Amino acid sequence: MSAHYFQTNPEALLALTQRIFSKIGCTEEDSMLAAEVLQSADLRGIDSHGVARLSGYVRLWKANRINAQATPKIIHQTHTTATMDGDGGLGLTNASKAMDIAIDMASKHGSGWVAIQNSNHFGIAAYHAMKALEHDMIGMSLTNASPLVAPTFSKERLLGTNPICYAIPAGEREPVVIDMATSAAANGKLEIAKRKGEEIPTGWLQNKAGANTNNPEDLKGGGSLLTLGSTKEMGSHKGYGLSAFVDIFSGVLSGANYGPWVPPFVSFLPLANDMPGKGIGHFVGAMRVDGFRPVDEFKSNMDQWIDRFKSAETIEGQKEVVIPGEPETALFLKRKKEGIPLIDAVYNDLKSLCAELDVAFTI
């Protein structure tokens, strides 16, 4: 039996999201921005990072782990580097504001990089990195996250799914947007398998003892997600290295928490003892394309790059080579026009949230 979907109007869903953020005390500007970040996930088909998380943010606010009235500040700076104290606010807004600062530094000096401490879950990485595109810049965004992933050889959860995102402008073609968790599979994929009562492929998860498992329930039982590469032989130490890079840039460079000390997303899990930093950390940046070569030349070569990969000879049974970001752009266009589908669970969750906060439920 497949799940039932409610087709919602994007504008109405955006307005509802904004009302909820507003109700918990965010300024009008912050509510709008946070709602936009969640909507970009729903439009791009990253359903696990859209309004499905809204009640999670509210629960963190209720637990006093999110400061809805945060006023982020730059606490350290050079011409092209800065550290932002996110004041315990939403990562959705902190990372977006930090990206504006990075873009401004890049306009003046060629590149700009901001590490963010004292923040929370920042939504999809692509939203922040893609802000660079309209300025003919390359954007980058990283964040650390709740520890769920074990480094190679260990059975301890020391890393988050720590995503890496690069957004790169093209000419006539759509931009190339690489946005990937550094684990073999994101937690959302396990959730889907659990909901369907299905096994998961070998290479995604290990159980409490560190043995590979096909049972998605083993994560809750003390298991850990595996890093990209899955086994040492196939390069799991590379996925671990990438995840370490994200954790260090986001957590250590900013003065946030890192490794096993990163605060969990779910409000019912306790914070770690002796936390070495503040909140969770992000790292964003931008570089002007014309800091390296004329924009037209770059874009024309990007179009050639895309066309060449797109037209590559495929393995029998495969339709075509996919350009990074292409499926998300296709979904964006489709959902912008046809609406955003919400599964029953998310629809009902939103409805209860509205009742709880006394916010009009119209979508």
Add this chain to the structure above:
Amino acid sequence: MSAHYFQTNPEALLALTQRIFSKIGCTEEDSMLAAEVLQSADLRGIDSHGVARLSGYVRLWKANRINAQATPKIIHQTHTTATMDGDGGLGLTNASKAMDIAIDMASKHGSGWVAIQNSNHFGIAAYHAMKALEHDMIGMSLTNASPLVAPTFSKERLLGTNPICYAIPAGEREPVVIDMATSAAANGKLEIAKRKGEEIPTGWLQNKAGANTNNPEDLKGGGSLLTLGSTKEMGSHKGYGLSAFVDIFSGVLSGANYGPWVPPFVSFLPLANDMPGKGIGHFVGAMRVDGFRPVDEFKSNMDQWIDRFKSAETIEGQKEVVIPGEPETALFLKRKKEGIPLIDAVYNDLKSLCAELDVAFTI
């Protein structure tokens, strides 16, 4: 039967390497620098990228594909971004000089980034990125490379093993150095299996038709290396995305070649038709740690990060969690003291090369 090794003195091997670069026309300074880059690979145990490649560089010079008397120039610049035309010279020296420029920009403005076009194979990525460490900076280096890797769903070789390297300083501990090919396995591992007549693990290589193979000879037969993740289910599209990022930063941003047009390392393979850029491309950069927070605080947190991962609980049968760069540092210290072992094939290759160039063979 295990291979026979000649234990060579690092200083003598460095001097021999320098004499060879000098003989083909490199300046004294360039010869020394190029020799140092190769030696860093041999000391760190990346034997495939050390003097084992020396005859390859000489053959490319003979084929007029390497300009030994190159004078690289900056052709585009902002405060923190630059593009270098490598003048067809050795990537070993071009990337190192570009890194010096990146470090200089970072000293003045917080960060510095240099894309390099019209270059050649740059040796191990770690050499260049690690130059940042002594300045209390984080270093980064990328390069594209001869097309040997297929993007997900394709049977065409459109990407190189395109490495990513980040070098991050620590305090009392050794720096964290992440230096990894974005393919599941580097070509060198296939070479070792071939030499031993062994099969390779599933997940490294596909044959001409795009089917997984355990026979390392299938690469020569038109097969392709697989990206990190190996299969779509296990995340090969992520390895492909990372490799694309490296190719675009190194090739498209610099005005070098990219994708299937990247010139091959071996001189007997022809260059592609209608090459869109110049030579192969690299991308290097540096960021000041104190552009984000005081160096002492950062280093103290890095030590804590390292200690926490190092002491993580291991899976039964595994000794300990390895910190990225740790095995290479251990080999460096050992080989610096005990000497660099060369296998027969490399020893004999060096000997013939010396005879051919009329250079004294004393190691």
